[in-house]
Amino acid sequence: MDISYIINEYAEERNDYFRAVTPPIVQTSNFAFSTVDALRKSFEDEYGTWLYSRGLNPTVDILRKKLAALDGAEDCLVFNSGAAAIFAAVLANVKSGDHIVSVRNPYTWAKKMFDEILVRFNVSVTYIDGTDIANFVAATKENTTVYYLESPNSWTYELQDLQAVATLAKQHNIVTICDNSYCTPLYQRPIAFGIDLVLQSATKYIGGHSDVVAGVLCGSKQMLTKIFNSEYLNIGSGIQPFNAWLLIRGLRTLPLRLEKVTETTGKVLGWLQAHPRIEKVIFPFDENFPQYALAKSQMQGACGLLTFIITAKKIETIEAFCNALKHILMAVSWGGHESLIIPRCAGIKREQFMAAAPEHRMLRLYCGLENAAYIIADLEKGFAAIETME
Structure with missing residues (x-):
């Protein structure tokens, strides 16, 4: 799909909103139903409809589709911060007794989650020099469920060989999560190398005007549905319609x-x-x-x-x-x-x-x-x- 098409037209059904060039901000908390059966179906599958803007919203939905397409992903969730996207992605893929392999010196709030929050639930973390695939091999245990990557990181810019890490992870049924904030989907697409979940701080280049805080998480429809129905809705970390509209504006340029x-x-x-x-x-x-x-x-x-x-x-x-x-x-x-x-x-x-x-x-x-x-x-x-x- 052409980048110009994604940014300027994709997911914008203008006939649904008076042929307006710019999508409207659907600033509502709630959505009404004409029948009990329609409401019942929405309860059964909130990810497939608009029920309550804590979950999905038409303005947010346009943004989700554009960001997923840019990343080459099946689906996308947009959070009210990059830290929230990190938290949901990791939390959805660990349980008590599990082990995470992370690149050393990750983003501050990722490290805080690993060191101060997950340890309370018996989830351990091993930090490694991610520039060498041998270090992933050496650190992997039978209970390892997540490889956490930043490629590049945002101070000294160490990279991981994304394809090599993804290949190793699939051999051990390990979920790979990569922070792609430095590059954006225009300059790097980790999913194309086999990475499962790709996140970024949309506060940065996606917004581009230093007026909105947001986070993006892209991956398979199956994984994103799982996260939506648990961590996303429970934590209440979804982006608000106005901020989603600001990000759509940022994408244009x-x-x-x-x-x-x-x-x-x-x-x-x-x-x-x-x-x-x-x-x-x-x-x-x-x-x-x-x-x-x-x-x-x-x-x-x-x-x-x-x-x-x-x-x-x-x-x-x-x-x-x-x-x-x-x-x-x-x-x-x-x-x-x-x-x-x-x-x-x-x-x-x-x-x-x-x-x-x-x-x-x-x-x-x-x-x-x-x-x-x-x-x-x-x-x-x-x-x-x-x-x-x-």
Whole structure:
């Protein structure tokens, strides 16, 4: 199915809503039935009808169909956050006594779920270096039910060989879950490599305007039906109609935004690599990236997120650099219209800073929709502020 068709037309039955070019926001909590039998059938199969907007809603349904098509999946559920999508995907596939193999240092709230919530229900987790398939083999136990992946992750961009992991998982009847937030379905389709469930934070590139929080989970109709009838409805984590409408709006410009961001990131990357205060730049499509060949084989693009390591002997130098920026905002997340930066040292106490640890001197930069020269000029302000320091 053509991407342009999916984004601009697919699942939009305009004859159902007055031939309006833009789908309406069906802002209702409830749906009425004309007969008891119709209501009874909806109770029996809520996933096949509109009963209550905690479950399905016409505006949300348009978005679900588009996102599933983009991922090459049978079905899709949309959540009110990426964290909710992670929670439902994992919870649906574990029970007491089960074991999970996860890539090391996963997204904060995935790790919190593994370490603080699932352990209360006797579900154990083994963290591994996911860059080597041998580590999955070694960590797999008889009670392993889930492989949890992030490819790439959002700080140092390690990848997993998705096809190799999916093949191994199928040999052991293990469910594979992959966080695809970095790439979006336009730049990577894990389902095509055999991954069972693919999730992403739609807060980022799908929304694209930093005005909505949402999560996406795509997979087989059977798996998504199972999750809908249990975790999705019980937790009440479905997206609201207005936010779904915002995401449909965001999809309209997704290819153009990714194209612009990719072009800008390449220019900023080259500039950073030539700067004397930069020790290292980490980016999946940089030829010096350790998994460059795998990245090029699995991904169609690398979007706008990169990490650089600054030379600094004290934490105050990094703080001065960040504080001097006037246009690049200091904030979490990425994927919106605005460029963002976040220093790794913001997550540690001052007394814990170690200049000898490269990870303490990392800064993650997201290149937004501004021109490359505009972003570079602001970075120059940061470097000028620390020119005489140390």
